[in-house]
Amino acid sequence: METLAILVAAGRGERMGAGRPKAFLAVAGQTLLVRSARALRAAPSVGAIVAVVPADALEEARGLLDASVPGCVVVAGGGRRQDSVKAGLDAMPEGFEGVVLVHDAARPFVPADVVEAVAAAAREHGAAIPAVPLTDTVKEVQGARVMGTLDRGRLAAAQTPQAFRRDVLSRAYGRAFADSITVTDESMAVERLGLPVVCVEGSARSRKLTTPDDLEWAERLVQDGNA
């Protein structure tokens, strides 16, 4: 079963405080956009990659990708994450019935074995995500009042790429849009249909780069030869 990837790179990256889309920030001289595309390409089963970027950055993204990860399709994203993923889905070849990966450009160091594992799990179960245990003690709150402590053993932090059989993702997205629901990740659209989503083991290296602290961590990872 063929596997295609949607690389979501349309976020504004406001928590970085860098004044430009996060995917165009560089770690050790290479943008997160290019690093993430290369990480996906490094997984043997990944075929085409569709990168979804801000409309005003289409040409820049094409230039960057053509120079180092040739063959990517680049399309303009929308206002919400799900609008960008929809744009990526619309750019898939008609009749494609394989596995679709949806990956954040803000996770440039995802290991190839995580990509392969999540794709394989989606082939078998329809939908899969990489996940890691939470290290925090998580409270349920209502305003400033603590309502209770969640059982950490029953919680996991979702990473990407999330993986879906095309028909499962299309159906879940169709319903989310029809119901005017905003989802925080693709898995959530599938969960609300009651369809199975399974976890595979994520990786600490696939940390989402959100703050300047995260970028420093990434610089060290590259400098230390671990990326």
Added chain:
Amino acid sequence: METLAILVAAGRGERMGAGRPKAFLAVAGQTLLVRSARALRAAPSVGAIVAVVPADALEEARGLLDASVPGCVVVAGGGRRQDSVKAGLDAMPEGFEGVVLVHDAARPFVPADVVEAVAAAAREHGAAIPAVPLTDTVKEVQGARVMGTLDRGRLAAAQTPQAFRRDVLSRAYGRAFADSITVTDESMAVERLGLPVVCVEGSARSRKLTTPDDLEWAERLVQDGNA
């Protein structure tokens, strides 16, 4: 109302892979134990500090603390976190009815204003914790199956120091021990009695140092003059 602090430094720190209790690891030449005690002492309302350490590290801890944060009481902890906190409570002056702070030695950079805010909130409401928003998308899981996505707006990650009026913490702990319940933090013992616990704003600087990555982050914080 007087405020006393229990500094929990009895953890084995296995995720650090350093082969010794975490609180005795150093950041820029100073142990987490001493840094945390100094952070508590920097808060004007904090009076006595009771440090709870592994039984085989009592003398070492006394030496370290006497040299830089004189006046701390040092006692031996137990197997679980709550056994160590109980040992700290038992070392409090008899009849003490002020506010008790319980702080992790693994959070050496807690700002004094967070300590003051949580102590003040406990004075007023009986129990308070510092908390920060979660950045992850959190899934509820059952084994390898994703059961749903939690509403991040209703979740918070608990930090320390957690703060309690002595009577509230003693009662909550008494019940937790009587019921043979293991709690992951002190707040949980209070929550299960249905007593109010309020949140104050935590701080990214008060990150819990759990992995070698966290220690590197801490080294940079000190080197950059931010600690």
